[in-house]
Amino acid sequence: MTHLTRSFYTKPTRQLARDLLGCTLVRRLNGQRLAGIIVEAEAYIGEDDLACHARVGRTPRNAVMYGKPGLAYVYFTYGMHWMLNVVSEGEEFPAAVLIRALEPVEGIDQMMQHRARRCALIGLCSGPAKLTQALRIDRALNGVDLCNRQGDLWIEAGDPLPARSIQHGPRVGLGDTPEPWLSKPWRFWVKGNPFVSK
DNA sequence: CGCCAGATCCACT
């Protein structure tokens, strides 16, 4: 297993979202590996996508999305939650993949302790804010390069998934985002995997 | 079970 490289991330966002399924997200914390297989992800694509943070143009908050593919875009929301995204496409085009759920693999006891509430394995990383809590991902990791071999956050390749085991549907939590963006089937998940958020 | 409100704070208007 080794770090995915820049070329893996330099592709259309929906393709990247599909390709990330089955890969392993790894967090190095105090010399320990915390890791899980990505089983759910969503695409947010450009300034035209009215569900994407870049819909208002470039701001200090969303600037990382305009950067190199393979950067981590980590933002704070709802007054208490951190979200992890992987920047996609190409430099200056603002797009990213939201990591929504992991199947926990390594450092499970440690991840359990990081969660504010006691929870079962099935609910440990089954949501975008749950997994950042479990892996201790916050503002300190915003803008880090997932391709950096010296870094504390990266992604490793997994066994390729057959197309038939990938399902897709509308994105979650978009509130009153107008159509057609509200219904764009830009959420992808591993069919039948119990660690998916919904 | 499903539905709903409260938590909590920062970026942008």
Place this chain on the structure above:
DNA sequence: GTGGATCTGGCGG
């Protein structure tokens, strides 16, 4: 001042 790419517990059916 407003509202959000969420989570959780409480309440009603």
